[in-house]
Amino acid sequence: xxxxxxxxxxxxxxxxxxxxxxxxxxxxxxxxxxxxxxxxxxxxxxxxxxxxxxxxxxxxxxxxxxxxxxxxxxxxxxxxxxxxxxxxxxxxxxxxxxxxxxxxxxxxxxxxxxxxxxxxxxxxxxxxxxxxxxxxxxxxxxxxxxxxxxxxxxxx
Amino acid sequence: xxxxxxxxxxxxxxxxxxxxxxxxxxxxxxxxxxxxxxxxxxxxxxxxxxxxxxxxxxxxxxxxxxxxxxxxxxxxxxxxxxxxxxxxxxxxxxxxxxxxxxxxxxxxxxxxxxxxxxxxxxxxxxxxxxxxxxxxxxxxxxxxxxxxxxxxxxxxxxxxxxxxxxxxxxxxxxxxxxxxxxxxxxxxxxxxxxxxxxxxxxxxxxxxxxxxxxxxxxxxxxxxxxxxxxxxxxxxxxxxxxxxxxxxxxxxxxxxxxxxxxxxxxxxxxxxxxxxxxxxxxxxxxxxxxxxxxxxxxxxxxxxxxxxxxxxxxxxxxxxxxxxxxxxxxxxxxxxxxxxxxxxxxxxxxxxxxxxxxxxxxxxxxxxxxxxxxxxxxxxxxxxxxxxxxxxxxxxxxxxxxxxxxxxxxxxxxxxxxxxxxxxxxxxxxxxxxxxxxxxxxxxxxxxxxxxxxxxxxxxxxxxxxxxxxxxxxxxxxxxxxxxxxxxxxxxx
Numbered sequence: 001x002x003x004x005x006x007x008x009x010x011x012x013x014x015x016x017x018x019x020x021x022x023x024x025x026x027x028x029x030x031x032x033x034x035x036x037x038x039x040x041x042x043x044x045x046x047x048x049x050x051x052x053x054x055x056x057x058x059x060x061x062x063x064x065x066x067x068x069x070x071x072x073x074x075x076x077x078x079x080x081x082x083x084x085x086x087x088x089x090x091x092x093x094x095x096x097x098x099x100x101x102x103x104x105x106x107x108x109x110x111x112x113x114x115x116x117x118x119x120x121x122x123x124x125x126x127x128x129x130x131x132x133x134x135x136x137x138x139x140x141x142x143x144x145x146x147x148x149x150x151x152x153x154x155x156x
Numbered sequence: 157x158x159x160x161x162x163x164x165x166x167x168x169x170x171x172x173x174x175x176x177x178x179x180x181x182x183x184x185x186x187x188x189x190x191x192x193x194x195x196x197x198x199x200x201x202x203x204x205x206x207x208x209x210x211x212x213x214x215x216x217x218x219x220x221x222x223x224x225x226x227x228x229x230x231x232x233x234x235x236x237x238x239x240x241x242x243x244x245x246x247x248x249x250x251x252x253x254x255x256x257x258x259x260x261x262x263x264x265x266x267x268x269x270x271x272x273x274x275x276x277x278x279x280x281x282x283x284x285x286x287x288x289x290x291x292x293x294x295x296x297x298x299x300x301x302x303x304x305x306x307x308x309x310x311x312x313x314x315x316x317x318x319x320x321x322x323x324x325x326x327x328x329x330x331x332x333x334x335x336x337x338x339x340x341x342x343x344x345x346x347x348x349x350x351x352x353x354x355x356x357x358x359x360x361x362x363x364x365x366x367x368x369x370x371x372x373x374x375x376x377x378x379x380x381x382x383x384x385x386x387x388x389x390x391x392x393x394x395x396x397x398x399x400x401x402x403x404x405x406x407x408x409x410x411x412x413x414x415x416x417x418x419x420x421x422x423x424x425x426x427x428x429x430x431x432x433x434x435x436x437x438x439x440x441x442x443x444x445x446x447x448x449x450x451x452x453x454x455x456x457x458x459x460x461x462x463x464x465x466x467x468x469x470x471x472x473x474x475x476x477x478x479x480x481x482x483x484x485x486x487x488x489x490x491x492x493x494x495x496x497x498x499x500x501x502x503x504x505x506x507x508x509x510x511x512x513x514x515x516x517x518x519x520x521x522x523x524x525x526x527x528x529x530x531x532x533x534x535x536x537x538x539x540x541x542x543x544x545x546x547x548x549x550x551x552x553x554x555x556x557x558x559x560x561x562x563x564x565x566x567x568x569x570x571x572x573x574x575x576x577x578x579x580x581x582x583x584x585x586x587x588x589x590x591x592x593x594x595x596x597x598x599x600x601x602x603x604x605x606x607x608x609x610x611x612x613x614x615x616x617x618x619x620x621x622x623x624x625x626x627x628x629x630x631x632x633x634x635x636x637x638x639x640x641x642x643x644x645x646x647x648x649x
Contacts, residue, residue: 010588014180019217033218036176054582141215142588 001084010144013056017136018045061124069099095119164203174220181212211573254494257567267505276615285608314343320550323349326490334592336360371425387456393487396460400425439475454478461507466514484530491568512545535606
C-alpha cells in the first residue's frame with residue numbers, strides 16, 4: 001500500500017503539514033482562515049511535528065501491519081480500509097483512550113472536536129482517499145513528506 | 157552613542173483578519189522579525205530586522221503577510237538620495253566598511269537592453285526549431301589553425317551556459333549539490349569556486365570546473381586531476397582587486413575539511429596571487445597546472461572586467477590559457493564592500509566586445525575561448541553575448557534565483573532564509589537538492605528552447621553561425637562611441 005514517508009533531512013519544522021491537516025479534517029476543509037477563525041474549537045491536526053534542536057520531523061500514523069490500536073479498541077471502532085489504512089469509525093468510537101495508550105508511536109490524540117460532543121480518537125486517515133495526495137504531502141514545501149509504495153520507500 | 161538613527165527599511169503588514177497565529181512565519185524567519193507575543197496572544201513583528209527576503213510571504217498559508225518599502229521619506233534631494241544619507245548614518249554608527257551581497261544594484265545602464273536582435277524576413281528563411289534541429293552544442297578550449305595538429309583538451313557543453321564559481325562556504329552544500337546535479341543532467345559544467353569539492357560531490361567531478369584562487373583553498377593534485385577543467389581566478393566582477401574573507405563562524409566541519417583548513421579559522425584569500433605579478437608569472441601557474449594534469453584539462457583564467465581588459469585578455473591568451481572568463485561589474489558575490497561593488501569595474505558588454513575584437517585583430521582569437529559572466533539574466537542576454545563574441549556564458553545570480561534567492565542582498569550575514577548563502581544546519585536543509593536541481597534544469601531547458609527560437613528566427617540552425625556575428629545586433633539609444641566599442645550598428649542602419 002502507499003504510505004506517507006518522512007525525509008527528516010529536509011523537514012524544516014515549519015508546521016504547514018499540521019495546518020493543512022487540521023483544516024482538511026475541520027468543518028471547513030477548503031478554507032484555512034474559516035477553519036481557524038469560525039470553528040468553535042481550534043482545529044486538530046492528526047499529525048505531530050517533533051522538534052529537537054535543528055532537527056524536525058513530521059510524524060503521523062504508520063498504518064502498522066500489526067496495528068495495536070485496532071487490536072486494543074474496545075468498541076470495534078478501529079478498522080482497516082480496503083486500501084490498507086487504519087482508521088477510526090467516529091460513530092462507534094466511545095472515546096475511552098485505550099488506543100491512545102496502545103499506540104507505540106503516540107500518534108493518536110483524544111480530543112473533543114465538537115462543542116459538547118464526546119471525546120474521539122483522532123488519527124491520520126491518509127485523508128480518506130478524498131484528495132489525490134494526503135494534504136500534508138501535497139503541501140509540504142520542501143518535499144520532506146513523500147507518498148510512496150512501501151517497497152519503493154524501502155529502497156529510498 | 158545615543159539612539160540609533162536607523163529606521164526600518166521595510167515594514168511588515170499583517171492582515172489580522174487572515175492571520176491564524178500558526179507561527180509558520182516565526183519558524184521561518186532567521187532574522188527573528190516575527191514572534192509570538194504571550195501577552196497579546198498573537199504573532200507580531202519587528203520591522204527593523206526585516207530584510208525583505210519574502211520567506212514569510214511565500215510560506216504564510218493564508219496570505220496574511222505583505223512586506224512594503226517603508227514609505228517614510230527624506231525631504232526630496234536629487235543629490236542626497238535616501239541611500240546616501242542612510243549609509244552615512246550606518247557608518248557614523250559603526251565606523252566600518254559597509255558590506256553587501258549580490259551584484260551592483262545602482263542604476264547604471266544595462267547595455268543588453270540597448271541591443272536588439274535581428275530576424276529573417278523574405279530574403280532568407282527563418283527556421284522553426286520544432287521542425288528542424290538546431291545545434292546548441294559548444295566546445296570550449298584552444299582550437300588549432302592547422303587541422304593536422306591534435307585537438308587540445310576541450311569542454312563539451314550541450315548549451316552555451318555554465319554555473320559560475322560560488323564556493324562551498326559562501327553557499328551551502330545543498331546549493332552545491334543542486335548545481336552539480338543539474339550540470340550533470342544538463343550536460344554543462346558547474347564551478348566549485350575557491351573552496352574545493354566536497355567529497356560527496358566527487359561523483360560529479362567530470363562535470364566540475366575547480367578553481368585555483370589566491371588562497372589556494374581546497375586545491376591539491378588529486379582535485380586537479382579529477383576535475384573537468386581548472387580555473388585560475390584572478391578577480392571577480394563584484395569586487396575587482398579585492399580578496400575574499402570567509403569568516404570563521406562559517407568554517408564548520410564540512411567546510412573546513414573541504415577547504416583543508418582548521419575548524420573555525422577565517423579563510424582569507426589575498427587580493428592578488430602573491431606568485432603572480434605579471435603575465436609571465438601567470439604563464440608559470442598555467443603551465444604548472446597543465447603539467448599537474450598531464451595537459452589533459454583545459455585551463456581557464458578568470459578576470460574582472462576592468463579598464464584595460466583587452467590588453468589583459470591578450471596577455472592571458474599568450475600566457476597559455478585555454479579559456480578566458482571575463483566577469484562584468486554586475487557580477488554577484490557573497491560579500492563585498494558596498495563602495496567597491498557599486499563603483500569598480502566596467503560592463504561585461506563592453507569588455508566582451510573589446511576583448512573579442514582585440515584577439516581577432518591580433519590573430520589569436522582561436523587560441524582561447526571566451527566566457528562572459530556578470531549578470532546574464534535571460535536567454536536573450538545569452539544570445540546577445542554570443543553575438544558579441546562569447547563562446548559561452550556563466551550564470552551565478554540567475555542560478556541562485558532559480559534555487560529560491562529573492563535578492564535581498566544580505567548574503568554576507570550568513571542568515572539566508574532560503575538555505576543558499578548560509579552554513580547554519582537548520583537553514584541549509586531548507587534547500588532540498590532534489591527540488592533545487594530540478595528548478596535549475598527547468599530554467600536552462602527553457603532558455604535552450606528560447607535560444608533555439610531566437611536562432612531559428614535569424615535563419616540559423618547552429619550557434620556557431622551566430623558566434624561573433626555582430627551584424628545580428630543593432631544598438632538603440634547608444635552614443636557613437638558606445639556603438640564603436642560594441643562594434644555594432646545603430647538600429648535602422
